[in-house]
Amino acid sequence: MNYSAERYRVGLGGSITPMVKYLIIANIAVFVVQQIGGMSFTEIFGLQTNFLRHFMIWQVFSYMFLHGGLLHLFFNMLILWLFGTEVEGAWGSKAFLKYYIICGIGAGVIQALFNIWVFPSSNIIIGASGAIYGILLAFALIDPEREITFLFLLVLPIHVKAKYLVTALAGLALFAGFFTNDGVAHFAHLGGMLVGFLYLKIDWRVSAAGTWIRRQKASREVVKQAKKRQQSIRLRESVDHILDKINEVGYENLTQDEKALLKQASQQLSEEEESQS
Secondary structure, three states: OOOOOOEEEOOOOOOOOHHHHHHHHHHHHHHHHHHHHHHHHHHHHOEOOOOOOOOOOOHHHHHHHOOOOHHHHHHHHHHHHHHHHHHHHHHOHHHHHHHHHHHHHHHHHHHHHHHHHHOOOOOOEOOOHHHHHHHHHHHHHHOOOOEEEEEEOOOEEEEEEHHHHHHHHHHHHHHHHHHOOOOOOHHHHHHHHHHHHHHHHOOOOHHHHHHHHHHHHHHHHHHHHHHHHHHHHHHHHHHHHHHHHHHHHOHHHOOHHHHHHHHHHHHHHHHHHHHHO
16 A cells, blocks of 8 residues: 555544454453552552563563553544554554564563663553654654654644654653653653564574674675685795795794795695595
8 A cells, every 4th residue: 555645634533453452452441441450450460670680580471461540541542543554454463463463561570670770760660652763663664754643732743754753752762751740651652662663673583693693704704715715825925035045045043033034935735635535
């Protein structure tokens, strides 16, 4: 489909794809259970910075289905519907779900690391925002020139290309992460984008890794052989110079270094002849 002449309007309407629908239903269902379970439910399934210490590894997955309130849930699901349907339509449901989960897990881990090492915090991380930001990045990579129209204050239309929108959101998240203390997991937003970008730009297949290793090994071997040839050429040039000197003044007038070099060259040439035979 050619999107170059289309605008993607933020508003109601548009068909929903299967995986986006299931994710929205799952998020709403978990949110209802979260309200019933209260803080104890959030502590068990939200992502805590010490999740590894207490072997609560499931939290890197479960946290992205919890939310801090109706508005948090609403806006995440709205963006998932508006942009996720486009990405799922382009990739298919299986690839979309895999990408969504990878972005969500990566975002949570990155935020947890920041909470431990950069800005120490014991806040529990919740929300699908990291995965959502990964979806926004994917949307922009699929069609960076796609023009999106927002209604500022529900009145003034503002047009922005997808690539600029994602860049601005990343910049805002970076600024807010370092210069605000609003309790929002801004580095999870950035983490979702970063993990999504790396996932899409790097071939993670085992066969690709093997090919890369073989290429690196072959490249090192080529460099090694080239250096060996250069050393051999320099040695031969030095030997030629010494032989010319012998013809002029005789062997007995060579320096000790020149005699040692001749001996070294003789041994090396003998080894090369043996290796070739």
